[in-house]
Amino acid sequence: MTDIESRIDTTRPHTARIWNYWTGGKDNSPVDREAGDRIRALHPGIGEYAKADRLFLGRAVRHLAGQEGIRQFLDIGTGLPSADNTHEVAQRVTPDARVVYVDNDPLVLAHARALLVGTPEGRTDYLDADLRDIDTILATAAKTLDLSQPVALMLLGVVIFIEDDEESYALVRRLLDALAPGSHLVLSHTVTHPDMPDVDEAVAFWNEHGTPKLTQRTPAAVARYFDGLELLEPGVVSCSAWRPEAPVPDVAMYAGVGRK
Numbered sequence: 001m002t003d004i005e006s007r008i009d010t011t012r013p014h015t016a017r018i019w020n021y022w023t024g025g026k027d028n029s030p031v032d033r034e035a036g037d038r039i040r041a042l043h044p045g046i047g048e049y050a051k052a053d054r055l056f057l058g059r060a061v062r063h064l065a066g067q068e069g070i071r072q073f074l075d076i077g078t079g080l081p082s083a084d085n086t087h088e089v090a091q092r093v094t095p096d097a098r099v100v101y102v103d104n105d106p107l108v109l110a111h112a113r114a115l116l117v118g119t120p121e122g123r124t125d126y127l128d129a130d131l132r133d134i135d136t137i138l139a140t141a142a143k144t145l146d147l148s149q150p151v152a153l154m155l156l157g158v159v160i161f162i163e164d165d166e167e168s169y170a171l172v173r174r175l176l177d178a179l180a181p182g183s184h185l186v187l188s189h190t191v192t193h194p195d196m197p198d199v200d201e202a203v204a205f206w207n208e209h210g211t212p213k214l215t216q217r218t219p220a221a222v223a224r225y226f227d228g229l230e231l232l233e234p235g236v237v238s239c240s241a242w243r244p245e246a247p248v249p250d251v252a253m254y255a256g257v258g259r260k
Contacts, residue, residue, distance in 0.1 A: 016107060017204070068091045070184060074154065077102070077161075100127060150179070161216075162215070189217060189222045230259040238254055242255050
């Protein structure tokens with residue numbers, strides 16, 4: 001057994017594996033499926049959040065690579081490989097795109113090198129690190145990315161695991177401060193919303209039974225991550241409403257894209 005494999009705990013449900021289950025993947029265990037079904041019973045639409053977040057990723061990356069000229073992506077909190085990962089979307093638009101994935105989930109790392117293979121023209125690398133390990137992330141990413149040129153910082157569904165508000169804002173700011181002008185922040189976050197009370201119940205169940213625990217924030221609190229950036233239209237909205245190809249219902253996962 002490798003060191004990474006020894007860190008995989010299948011006795012407790014895990015966020016990345018539950019999202020994998022909700023999106024039709026096979027990298028999950030019975031305990032993840034049981035928890036996923038119980039959460040879905042509390043909030044029947046929650047399985048759509050994972051799909052909406054993945055579709056938002058695709059739209060945002062296509063826009064940045066195609067319209068903003070971004071050729072470099074730093075994707076922190078990657079999650080389990082799925083269809084249309086960041087490097088696949090970006091390199092379909094611009095084959096020379098470079099992508100660095102960062103995650104500290106051993107199951108993600110166990111799959112990453114086998115599944116995340118990029119184009120010959122581009123580069124795709126992987127880093128085992130926590131979001132809080134900013135110095136390590138930047139130093140290692142700089143071996144693949146040119147940080148003197150614009151980078152898309154991808155933080156999809158990851159700052160929800162930083163409980164303290166000020167710490168979470170400071171972490172995002174430190175990362176952005178290290179990136180060149182013209183860089184972009186792409187961020188999504190589960191929200192608490194008076195129109196969606198069953199979301200709060202589902203999150204409470206998760207925090208009692210699952211790992212790691214997550215923090216909800218209001219839409220206004222999510223918008224604060226973009227302070228000082230030029231927000232791209234339509235601003236910070238439900239991720240399903242960020243430049244959708246067709247009208248879709250809102251979900252309690254808000255997202256935005258901002259330019260430094």
